Amino acid sequence: MKKSMKTLLLAALAAAALSGCASNPAPEKTTEAASSQASSEAQSTEKSAESKTETEGASYTVGIAQFAEHGSLDNCREGFLQGLAEEGIEEGKNLTVLFGNAQADGGTASQIITDFTSKKADLICAIATPIAQAAYGATKNSELPVIFTAVTDPVAAALANADGTPVGEITGTSDKLPVEKQLEMIRTLLPDAKTIGILYSTSEVNSETAIKEYKAAAPAYGFEIVEGPVTSTADIPLAADSILEKVDCLNNLTDNTVVSSLPVILDKAAKKNIPVFGSEVEQVKIGCLASIGLDYVDLGKQTGKMAAKVLKGEAKASEINFEVIKEAAFYGNAKVAENLGITLPAELTDTAAEIFTDIAQK
Incomplete structure (x- = not known):
């Protein structure tokens, strides 16, 4: 009888132990979840790193077309390059700049744009209204984006619709006078x-x-x-x-x-x-x-940042309304x-x- 009782007691204790293990499997599951989460985070980090490497490894060719030689337009050009650099697109690193100054001549403006397109520029920055019009006229049947600056009235220049939306792959900044x-x-x-x-x-x-x-x-x-x-x-x-x-x-x-x-x-x-x-x-x-x-360096910077979005593929020029600088x-x-x-x-x-x-x- 004593031996039987002892056997029954040991059996009960063993059953209780097994029951406890079965009802509390959390440590094993937690370990699996942590492992899964770590794997997911590693994949996300890897994808982020790949994306960053792709952006850093990209190189761009931008044609800057300036209509005339004077201080405000020079400042626009300087600011444009600064705006690109602030977005990680910098001359001498991942940016090749083509430059042409029309010296206020319409025929020369058209020649500059033709030269940029023949050299397969990724984007054209057109500084001042006449050369922005020339750039759009030469590229409107293509996918080549044009970003303008120092354009007083983009709507009157037929570079934007009345509601501010682009007429094609063209957008930019206005220097509307106060x-x-x-x-x-x-x-x-x-x-x-x-x-x-x-x-x-x-x-x-x-x-x-x-x-x-x-x-x-x-x-x-x-x-x-x-x-x-x-x-x-x-x-x-x-x-x-x-x-x-x-x-x-x-x-x-x-x-x-x-x-x-x-x-x-x-x-x-x-x-x-x-x-x-x-x-x-x-x-x-x-x-x-x-x-x-206006401060035309600031105007140029604003334009450069818009161009960077287009170059990086974050938006198409046709998806960005033109912007007006307001700080006079x-x-x-x-x-x-x-x-x-x-x-x-x-x-x-x-x-x-x-x-x-x-x-x-x-």
């Missing part, structure tokens, strides 16, 4: 002025758009706009002489033809003691009195003000982006 802020600034600096002269090229749609906006807004600030149309840089000297006889000041646009000859205009205006207002910082540096203008600021030239006998008021200088104390040589 017209009313500019007129307000001119009124602050010249309280007695009545007439503002504007020289502009009749072949640049960006200037035609700006002229219309200035003429519509000027009466609210007590100004009359006097137009000085030109067809080429050869017209500038006579046109400047003519318009300076009729106005209290000149206001410059981002007109490429006119800006290319700005030193000539500034020299003629200085001899008559007539202020010339700029549309961006580079024009103020070389002798315009002041401007409510006051720039003044104290030396020019002194020469003209004008005081730059604190209400402008206190919030200025920059005040120059000399006139830079062009």
Whole structure:
């Protein structure tokens, strides 16, 4: 009987032990789950590393087409390359840059674009309206993306739809002028002025758009706009002489033809003691009195970042609406003000982006 009881007790203990093991298999399952999770994470890390290696290993050829030789467009080009570099696309590492400057000539602009397409550029950056139009005209039946910058009115230039969407594989940034802020600034600096002269090229749609906006807004600030149309840089000297006889000041646009000859205009205006207002910082540096203008390096950077998205395959140009830079600021030239006998008021200088104390040589 004792032996039987002992046998039964041992059997019960063994059964309990087996039952405990069966009801608590968690350690084995946890180990399997951890192993599975580690494997998944390793695969994810491997895929991420492969993707990164593919991006880092890619190389790109970008054609930069600039319409004219002047400071604001040069700054756009500099900013564009900076924007690409900030996104990991850098000249000398994984970027080959093709560059052409049309020197404000439409025929040369078309030749530059043709050259870029023949060299199999991955993307074209077109700086200024006329060359952006040339670039799109040459590429619209292909998949070659065009990213423009320094285009005042992409819709009027037929580079974008009215709602801001692309018309094809083209997008970019606009340097739309802050017209009313500019007129307000001119009124602050010249309280007695009545007439503002504007020289502009009749072949640049960006200037035609700006002229219309200035003429519509000027009466609210007590100004009359006097137009000085030109067809080429050869017209500038006579046109400047003519318009300076009729106005209290000149206001410059981002007109490429006119800006290319700005030193000539500034020299003629200085001899008559007539202020010339700029549309961006580079024009103020070389002798315009002041401007409510844009920083074109920043504009270029913004454009470069858009181009990087397209090059990396993150988006197509046709999927990105054009963008407008909004940060306009006051720039003044104290030396020019002194020469003209004008005081730059604190209400402008206190919030200025920059005040120059000399006139830079062009």
